[in-house]
């Protein structure tokens with residue numbers, strides 16, 4: 001949980017400090033005021049990069065060469081100061097945790113598990129399988145970090161070596177056979193972890209989805225990246241000529257996917273935009289609930305423009321689920337009224353008005369609370 005956040009030179013935010021609520025934080029303001037930039041700053045604090053671009057230059061304020069995000073994280077034993085700084089001049093990245101330099105961004109990611117829901121997230125269903133693999137691996141990484149991360153590095157190394165041999169036409173030597181063995185071992189172990197994770201996620205997802213909307217017949221199926229009836233070794237052997245011709249490995253965990261269907265057709269082909277948003281939100285929320293259940297820790301949700309494309313009952317249902325999870329959540333919206341009547345009496349809501357890159361706590365948010373009895377009475381059309 002972030003207790004304090006200080007942002008320096010991220011986009012139009014030259015300098016800002018806020019003390020967020022441990023539960024619900026709403027950032028509202030006009031277009032271009034800097035709301036998404038606050039979420040971006042938190043993302044930089046959590047994984048040292050933006051979720052909007054892979055380059056750092058557009059993120060750093062145009063009058064500066066360095067951007068810094070500092071956060072104080074609340075943990076059971078007290079608080080941990082974290083600072084992440086990116087420098088354009090020498091392209092350097094500095095991560096400081098409790099006064100010590102940290103070399104790996106994966107260690108940083110473990111300290112601050114983040115879930116982002118933004119317009120790009122909606123590509124989860126329609127975009128490339130890589131997005132869905134990243135989705136699965138977020139869960140496996142955060143729940144089974146000790147097992148997954150070394151395996152994933154091992155698999156990547158074996159795959160790289162195998163592809164390099166394929167590209168150089170060295171397909172008959174013992175070298176390829178030994179990389180096949182190494183690749184298969186790591187692949188099977190990764191498949192096991194992913195499969196286990198998805199099996200646990202599906203019932204949570206079904207429950208969350210049913211609280212959000214009534215989409216019957218929506219199913220999720222995990223595809224491991226190769227034929228489920230055959231071993232990877234058999235598949236690699238029978239596909240060797242094809243792999244050699246194209247210079248890369250066609251089967252394996254690098255091809256895993258999630259197949260999300262409505263009955264027999266792909267869900268993206270039949271769902272409306274609002275329904276797609278709800279399904280993606282249900283997937284992300286399910287990860288949050290499962291993470292909490294399996295690790296007894298909580299992730300932080302960054303939700304960009306929650307109200308767009310959702311009608312009032314569905315906004316309410318979504319906000320109620322965030323409150324039920326009781327994770328720290330940051331939600332942006334243009335008008336604060338868009339999320340009026342969404343909060344339970346016990347939820348600690350802080351509203352921040354973002355204006356020209358400045359962030360002010362709204363002392364008089366004027367939000368009407370819903371009464372307990374009214375909660376979760378959502379009519380589905």
Ligand SMILES: Nc1ncnc2c1ncn2[C@@H]1O[C@H](COP(=O)(O)OP(=O)(O)OP(=O)(O)O)[C@@H](O)[C@H]1O
Pocket residue numbers: 010011012013029030031032033034035036037038057058059060061062063332334354
């Ligand atoms: N490198 C930069 N330096 C200074 N200002 C920038 C830089 N990059 C973007 N901006 C400006 O900073 C602001 C960033 O806005 P941001 O995307 O956070 O807005 P927002 O409040 O989320 O808007 P919307 O409601 O339209 O999504 C914009 O006004 C943009 O023009």
